[in-house]
Amino acid sequence: MSADAGGIVHKSLRALVGVAAGCCVGVSVAAADSEADPGDSLAVSACELRTLVLTAFPAEADAVLSHTTLDPNPVVVANRRHFYLGTLGGKKVIVAMTGIGLVNATTATQTAFDRFTCPSGIAVGAVIFSGVAGGAGRVSLGDVAVPARWTLDDGATFRPVDPGMLAAAQSLAVTLSSVNTLGNPMCLCKNVPVVRLNDLGRVPQLFVGGDGSSSDNNNGTAFPCVPNAGDVFGCQPCSAPDRSLLYTGNFFKDTPAWLFKGLIGNLRPFPLENPAFDAVDQESATAQVVADAHGTPFLAIRGMSDGPNDPLRLPGFPFQFFFYKQLAAENAARVVAAFLQNWVGI
Secondary structure, three states, rough: OOOOHHHHHHHHHHHHHHHHOOOOOOOOEEEEEEHHHHOOOOOOOOOOEEEEEEHHHHHHHHHHHHHEEEEEEEEEEEEOOEEEEEEEOEEEEEEOOOOOHHHHHHHHHHHHHHHOOHHHHHHEEEEEEEEEEEEOOOOOOEEEEOOOOOEEEOOOOEEOOOHHHHHHHHOOOOOOEEEEEOOOOOOOOOOOOOEEEEEEEOOOEEEOOEEEEEEEOOOOOOOOOOOOHHHHEEEEEEEEEEEEEOOOHHHHHHHHHHHHHHHHHOOOOOOOOOOOOOOOOOOHHHHHHHHHHHHEEEEEEEEEEEOOOOOOOOOOOOOOHHHHHHHHHHHHHHHHHHHHHHHHHH
16 A cells, blocks of 8 residues: 555545544534645535433423524424423523423433434533422422432432533522412413412422432323313423424324323322422423434423422422412422533533
């Protein structure tokens, strides 16, 4: 092999290494190869890493979107799911509403990883789940929990969250709200007046560490959203830039199976808050399974919508949930925004 041919092969190998190492960190081959000649034409388009911020139902999504500045063309649709591109806490994000329950959370998270890959120009670099949860033990209504690990089998096994993200959360100082508001329960328009309901009479706290648990009563089926059914059961965020009264989400696709297998499960009482867990929800742990399978950092941030120290002494779930979901969702979103502002990750 001649010296010239050897140099070409050497340069080609270094270019291939640059493609493998650089496509998902936003660098081109020329940037990876400091010896590249000015005339080299081979380059790789940048791959922008964004944080995927997941929520389950409209009130949670609207709380996150209220802190998000959307891109000029923010909507991406994949597998009938809508993703919103923007900036939150100074970081580029992809905001999505998964739908309620384990199956919906799994499907939506996997859809995001399938759609956002380096060849598309945007890839998922981290996953955060923001939403509400039931709490007991050391957490109370309005507090926010950031568990260090999550379980899908009631504590038999656990998956730890990303240690770097957890450490960043431990350094946060966030002022949480004690004022519960009505929110946008009918979801008939994007902007509604703020209607104050009550004050907790104390300042909610942020708890980082401890355990979280996810489960649902849907017997392996996807919980169907209901078109135009408000800020819990609806199919789109109330403030979605592409909100449409005609959007039906997974209603027609998943309602038959849910009626046959899932409805009976939902007639049973939902498990009471367990003092062993700082947060009990229906999505976080299964979204983490998908993130872990892709080697992607994961963190869940959950505001307490039902739990101890209710000044009105309402019964537990679902009564507290429907009354306090707005406060819990907004406090969780506040922590997400503060976290992204301070995190030195992607």
